[in-house]
Amino acid sequence: xxxxxxxxxxTQALAYEMRHDESVLVLGEDVGINGGxxxxxxxxxxxxxxxxxxxxxxxxTTIAGxxxxxxxxGMKPIAEAQFDGFMYPMVDHIICHAARMRYRTRGRLTCxxxxxxxxxxxxxxxxxxxxxxxxxxxxxxxxxxVMPSSPQRAYGLLLAxxxxxxxxxxxxxxxxxxxxxxxxxxxxEALPLDVCFVLRDGSDVTLVSWGSQIKETLETADxxxxxxxxxxxxxxxxxxxxxxxxxxxxxxxTGRCVIIHEAAKTAGFGAEIAARLAEEALYDxxxxxxxxxxxxxxxxxxxxxxxxxPSVEKILAAVKRCLSV
Amino acid sequence: xxxxxxxxxxxLQYLGTDGRLxxxxxxxxxxxxxxxxELFKQMLFVRSFDTKAVALxxxxxxxxYASCLGHEATHIGIGSAMQYDDVFAPSYREYGAMFMRGVxxxxxxxxxxxxxxxxxxxGPPHDYAFCVPIATQCLHAAGAALTFKLRGEPxxxxxxxxxxxxxxxxxxxxxxxxxxxxxxFILCIINNGWAISVPRKAQTGAKTLAQKGIAGGLHCxxxxxxxIIAVRAAMDHAxxxxxxxxxxxxxxxxxxxxxxHTTADDARRYRDDAEVKSAWEREPIxxxxxxxxxxxxxxxTEEAAxxxxxxxxxxxxxxxxxxxxxxxxxxxxxxxxxxxxxDILAQRADAIAWEKR
Numbered sequence: 004x005x006x007x008x009x010x011x012x013x014t015q016a017l018a019y020e021m022r023h024d025e026s027v028l029v030l031g032e033d034v035g036i037n038g039g040x041x042x043x044x045x046x047x048x049x050x051x052x053x054x055x056x057x058x059x060x061x062x063x064t065t066i067a068g069x070x071x072x073x074x075x076x077g078m079k080p081i082a083e084a085q086f087d088g089f090m091y092p093m094v095d096h097i098i099c100h101a102a103r104m105r106y107r108t109r110g111r112l113t114c115x116x117x118x119x120x121x122x123x124x125x126x127x128x129x130x131x132x133x134x135x136x137x138x139x140x141x142x143x144x145x146x147x148x149v150m151p152s153s154p155q156r157a158y159g160l161l162l163a164x165x166x167x168x169x170x171x172x173x174x175x176x177x178x179x180x181x182x183x184x185x186x187x188x189x190x191x192e193a194l195p196l197d198v199c200f201v202l203r204d205g206s207d208v209t210l211v212s213w214g215s216q217i218k219e220t221l222e223t224a225d226x227x228x229x230x231x232x233x234x235x236x237x238x239x240x241x242x243x244x245x246x247x248x249x250x251x252x253x254x255x256x257t258g259r260c261v262i263i264h265e266a267a268k269t270a271g272f273g274a275e276i277a278a279r280l281a282e283e284a285l286y287d288x289x290x291x292x293x294x295x296x297x298x299x300x301x302x303x304x305x306x307x308x309x310x311x312x313p314s315v316e317k318i319l320a321a322v323k324r325c326l327s328v
Numbered sequence: 329x330x331x332x333x334x335x336x337x338x339x340l341q342y343l344g345t346d347g348r349l350x351x352x353x354x355x356x357x358x359x360x361x362x363x364x365x366e367l368f369k370q371m372l373f374v375r376s377f378d379t380k381a382v383a384l385x386x387x388x389x390x391x392x393y394a395s396c397l398g399h400e401a402t403h404i405g406i407g408s409a410m411q412y413d414d415v416f417a418p419s420y421r422e423y424g425a426m427f428m429r430g431v432x433x434x435x436x437x438x439x440x441x442x443x444x445x446x447x448x449x450x451g452p453p454h455d456y457a458f459c460v461p462i463a464t465q466c467l468h469a470a471g472a473a474l475t476f477k478l479r480g481e482p483x484x485x486x487x488x489x490x491x492x493x494x495x496x497x498x499x500x501x502x503x504x505x506x507x508x509x510x511x512x513f514i515l516c517i518i519n520n521g522w523a524i525s526v527p528r529k530a531q532t533g534a535k536t537l538a539q540k541g542i543a544g545g546l547h548c549x550x551x552x553x554x555x556i557i558a559v560r561a562a563m564d565h566a567x568x569x570x571x572x573x574x575x576x577x578x579x580x581x582x583x584x585x586x587x588x589h590t591t592a593d594d595a596r597r598y599r600d601d602a603e604v605k606s607a608w609e610r611e612p613i614x615x616x617x618x619x620x621x622x623x624x625x626x627x628x629t630e631e632a633a634x635x636x637x638x639x640x641x642x643x644x645x646x647x648x649x650x651x652x653x654x655x656x657x658x659x660x661x662x663x664x665x666x667x668x669x670x671d672i673l674a675q676r677a678d679a680i681a682w683e684k685r
Contacts, residue, residue, distance in 0.1 A: 036598045037525030060531045061492035061523045129392050131460045298675050303660040305442035310657050
């Protein structure tokens, strides 16, 4: 079995589910012959034809609205937002309709759709191509919000997202699309959509992150190990609904927690985790919870963007502060 | 059945692809051939800039860049027709129009070079900055036009959008509001045939993109966007109508995207070489050169000298860009608010302290 990248795992999952479920179709800008600007849908139109892999007119409102229409009539649409910063015209359809279709019709209509979104900064992209906007959606009832950080989790979580009976916002950390390869069996095995993944066991501090920042978080854990500090690393992966119990059990064990995310600090999803720790783990904590995040400003254009994003050095400094208490 | 309304779309072209006039009844500005020559020289300048910008990207000195190759007549025609007090709302490719309004090439390079200062450009301070989200600028231009109307100012708002962008909800909304309020608004739909990999025919079932304006009650026209005389004549006419309270226009400029969508794209994946080859036969510079040489207004020698001058002028701009120091870390907080909140100032101080650690 050949090892594949995260984005190739996305393609593999799309192809698997399209082979096994005729109601699955893919739509978005440039997803057809071009195979998507990141190549996530490369080759799919050649295999499945232009009735199942549809290029849309250039309008995100169109993509989101058509997707709601398809999903409510028995199709399983997988829509692509070309970039995170182009999601905003879709929000009306996602929040006012997709997220509450089941709820407001008392289960008569449902909206089993996936919106795939290349997410986040750090690739020297133009303006509006580098947004970490997950917490806009984690605040919306009725949505699932998922973000894989490895090829295997991308494959398993995307299959689960497609099979889920409700709308899933599936963020794909574009900075690590091609970071490394691993073997991903094309066996159609989905992963659960409501558990966190413990990537590394540890006893001194719990590092909680998701998406691209898993890379820096694991590197930090490596650096800490060299100093004899044992860090537990949790990839939240399924942000909403949140498997808080896995985080809670870890923090009860380590007594310390550092949350790392790329989005701006205020009302970022780290705030939710920190608040729940304050509610449920206050007496287990030996130090205040630390957050290493983007600043409360727009991610700058690329000359400065790496100074905005969390880095191994910033995470290490936060861990040291946390351990010094 | 009685017919309640009838519509048609006219097509405007003066200069054939062979450089011969199809129509001797030249518009006013083109009757003085010096005016046409000046625009030709600007078109050559833009092409020189564009070639250099692509080379900078290929050598790692610029970020992703959207080439304007093939759009020179449309861009220069639009920008040169406007007055300083008018408002321009571009997308992200109309460098020629922006240069005509005083934006410097170094500003464009700064933007694609990953520096916000490119948007604080040397052009009119009331003009809008580059607009990447697609077509949102059309509604901003309509809002600007509404301002002019409410204040009784003889100014016009001009917005550019692509054939792909003409599918966007915002474009239709801009057309509709411009008609509803009889706004001094011009929507330039620059139809270059491709929205990244999606061809014009896949965007809409409409025969022309110009006809989208009919639904809003605007003046509509399709123009050969590679014919600078036609582009300029169409703009002059639409600006006059708008400025005198006779309402807005949608003008479709038919041109061709001779390059990839951006330097991050590879059009060979989805576009026939034969189509591109045939588009080169319609490109805007060569036919205008033939025309001007036939009119004894220009020569190969003059062109060689002007191209050298363009290269020199572009180099000055490139050097100015390359020599601009990266902004300090606190720049990412500056301009976030008019009155900086204490919470942001604290983060700003943290960021500075981190850099100095």
